[in-house]
Amino acid sequence: MGIIERVAPDAPEARALQTLGLLTRGALHQISNPLVGLVGSAELALSDTEPGTKLNDRIALTHRTGLEIAEIVRALQAFIRLQDEPERELSLGAAAADAIALVSRVLPVHDTEFSVSGDATVVASPGETQRRLVELLVDEVNRAERGATIELEVRDGVVTTGGRELRL
Amino acid sequence: MDDEPAVRNLTVEILRRSGYNPHGVPTARHALDLLEEEQFDLVVSDVVMPEMTGVELLYELGRRQPDLPVILMTGGSKEPERTTKAVELGAAGLLYKPFSHAELNEIVASALESD
Numbered sequence: 001m002g003i004i005e006r007v008a009p010d011a012p013e014a015r016a017l018q019t020l021g022l023l024t025r026g027a028l029h030q031i032s033n034p035l036v037g038l039v040g041s042a043e044l045a046l047s048d049t050e051p052g053t054k055l056n057d058r059i060a061l062t063h064r065t066g067l068e069i070a071e072i073v074r075a076l077q078a079f080i081r082l083q084d085e086p087e088r089e090l091s092l093g094a095a096a097a098d099a100i101a102l103v104s105r106v107l108p109v110h111d112t113e114f115s116v117s118g119d120a121t122v123v124a125s126p127g128e129t130q131r132r133l134v135e136l137l138v139d140e141v142n143r144a145e146r147g148a149t150i151e152l153e154v155r156d157g158v159v160t161t162g163g164r165e166l167r168l
Numbered sequence: 169m170d171d172e173p174a175v176r177n178l179t180v181e182i183l184r185r186s187g188y189n190p191h192g193v194p195t196a197r198h199a200l201d202l203l204e205e206e207q208f209d210l211v212v213s214d215v216v217m218p219e220m221t222g223v224e225l226l227y228e229l230g231r232r233q234p235d236l237p238v239i240l241m242t243g244g245s246k247e248p249e250r251t252t253k254a255v256e257l258g259a260a261g262l263l264y265k266p267f268s269h270a271e272l273n274e275i276v277a278s279a280l281e282s283d
Binding site for chain 1: 174
C-alpha cells in the first residue's frame with residue numbers, strides 16, 4: 001500500500017502531500033531556468049579559460065556541481081512527465097531499474113546497493129507503476145541497515161523485496 | 169526566444185559559437201514581428217511565456233509559415249500534455265531544460281537537416 005493510500009484521501013496528511021506535489025512541480029520548473037544559466041555559462045567559461053589554471057579548476061567544479069543538480073531535476077521532471085502517459089504494455093524489470101535509478105539519483109542512498117532480477121511484461125500505467133515501485137523502494141530504504149543490499153525480484157507481474165510484494 | 173534573459177542570452181551565445189547567426193527576442197510577439205521583416209531557418213522558443221506561449225506561437229507560425237521548423241524548450245513540469253501534443257502536431261523538437269550545449273546543438277542541427 002502506498003504513502004497516499006495509507007491515509008484517507010481528504011485527511012490533512014493527504015492534502016499536505018498533494019500541495020507538496022504541486023509546489024515541487026512548480027519549483028522544478030522555476031529551478032530549470034537558473035540551471036540553464038549556471039551550467040551553460042560554466043561550460044562557456046570552461047572553454048574561455050586555460051586548462052590547468054586555478055580559475056579553470058574552479059569553473060570545472062561549478063560546472064560539475066551544476067550538472068549534478070541538473071540530473072536530479074531532470075530525473076524528477078521525467079517522473080512527473082511519466083504520470084501523464086496512458087496505460088500500455090511495459091517491462092516490469094525495466095520499470096524497476098528506472099525506479100532504482102530515480103531513487104539513487106534523488107535520495108541520499110550512497111551506502112545502499114540495489115539489484116533487480118527477473119522480468120515480466122504487464123499492461124499498466126507507467127506513472128502509477130513507477131510511483132508504486134518508488135514507494136516500495138523508499139519503504140525498504142527506510143527499513144534497511146546501512147550498507148544493505150535491496151534486491152527486487154520480478155516474476156509474473158509481482159515485484160518482491162524483503163518479504164513484501166507489489167502486485168501489478 | 170525566452171522571456172528569461174539569462175537563458176535567452178546563453179542560448180544565443182551557444183548557437184553563435186556553433187556558427188549560426190541567432191537573434192534573441194523576449195516574447196512571441198517580438199518573434200512574429202521579426203519574422204515579418206527577416207527570413208529565418210528555425211525558431212527555438214520557450215513554452216511558458218507571458219502573453220503568448222510557445223505552443224500558441226507554434227500554432228500561429230503553422231498558419232503563417234508552415235515550413236518554418238519550431239523547437240520548443242520547456243522546464244518539463246508545466247503544461248506537459250499541451251507540450252507533448254504540440255510536438256505531435258508539428259514541432260520540430262522538444263528540448264527539456266536544463267539542457268547542455270551538446271543537446272541544444274544536436275536538436276538544432278537535426279531540425280535544420282530534416283527541414
